[in-house]
Amino acid sequence: MSKFGKELLEAMGEALAHAEERPNNCVEHSVLVPEDIDVRALRKRLGLSRPAFAARFDLDARAVQDWEQRRRRPDRAARAYLKVIALNPQAVDLALAGE
DSSP states (O other): OOHHHHHHHHHHHHHHHHHTTOOOSOOOOOOOOOSOOOHHHHHHHTTOOHHHHHHHTTOOHHHHHHHHTTSSOOOHHHHHHHHHHHHOHHHHHHHHTOO
């Protein structure tokens, strides 16, 4: 069997052990997503208008408005993205700039 095949079988065994909650070498990571985020405060802290904020971070302007006016709540993925924007907006700019 090839080296890749052996590594694949080993990884599958580790995944199965993890799924069955048996001792294994898997490392678990937890993601802490805020339950709520003040989108208006974040946008204002960055000194951006609503349309500029939406454009800069590739968000739907209507969704941003709804979040700010508390008509809708950002879903989990959006809250995680907004947290990254809050912590490091330049990293998001870099990531979205392409190659």
